[in-house]
Amino acid sequence: MQRLIDGKFWAMKQIQKGNECAALSTWRQDNAAAPQNLVYGEGGFPGAEVLKALLAEQGNLCAYTLKLIDETSAHIEHLKPQRKCREEDDQREAANQVPRREDVHWNNLVACFPAPNPVAPPGYGAVKKDKWWPLSGANGFVSPLSADCEPRFQFEPNGSMKPADATDVAAVETIREIGLDDGRLQELRRRAFMEMGVHPKSERPLKSPTKVRQLIAAWLHRDGNNKFKEFCVPLRAVALIHLAKLEGRSNTGAA
Incomplete structure (x- = not known):
């Protein structure tokens, strides 16, 4: 996790x-x-x-x-x-x-x-x-195939996506050149959070830590049709934040 x-x-x-x-x-x-x-x-x-x-x-x-x-x-x-x-x-x-x-x-x-x-x-x-291809070549692009791509980006409840490290030039350029923090894409993510009840302003927020944990676990895997949940990574992001609040924890641990 x-x-x-x-x-x-x-x-x-x-x-x-x-x-x-x-x-x-x-x-x-x-x-x-x-x-x-x-x-x-x-x-x-x-x-x-x-x-x-x-x-x-x-x-x-x-x-x-x-x-x-x-x-x-x-x-x-x-x-x-x-x-x-x-x-x-x-x-x-x-x-x-x-x-x-x-x-x-x-x-x-x-x-x-x-x-x-x-x-x-x-x-x-x-x-x-x-x-687009960076002047520095592959080192200037954070590819979704890269083994180190996971810790180089972060998602937040408003749907935004940012570099985990503001000095990571490749991450900054990748987000900018692919438009990964585009307002329309942010809104699609935010709607997914709202619909699943893990956003602070969801109409029907999930109140059961057990249910949230089940969803977090499910979103790690493909469904019966071999498909992942749309926006599964940002969904897990805000679900973990939501879970921490439900359990009265500071945002310091893993679910």
Whole structure:
């Protein structure tokens, strides 16, 4: 269980990457003799199958926003942008080096909100990130795959998301460039807190510490459909704060 410290919950949900999906492996094998086809979107790239596998891997949560997504509301996102991957490969080939083809590497692919080419782009998440890649490279971006991503961010009851350490430049830039503290996203989180009864101003606040503990435990896991609870990480954050108040504790312990 993550810790509640000074009234704040330190966490960002880490994605545990597994083996690449079978369809992607087959596509790679089928195009082995035609390396020019080993580019995202080319050579019959199995986009639908890859997206479905990514959704299953992530429990149907957007890699950046933790919104609940499915095949109709998500797209395949490149953590390192496609353009950057291809620019680097062009440089390698010019130097007679082997290209890395990161634009089709499983560990560079995640599922994100929204669906491709949205009519009304949300202005946060993958749409906001777009082609951003820090000048310092991977060290300047807190990836949802990073083992250390969890303690580098914090959620608060008003729905805001901030760096746990204000001097963590990568965390600051990640939040800004992906719009993770966008007011609209904050409001979606706050509504989730209200609906679950763990926000101070909920119409029907939970009053049973046992019930709150049960929810906190449940939100750590996938449901019967292999999905995580939407906004499960910030929900656990404010639930821990709510639990501390119910039990008359200072915000100093773990649930």
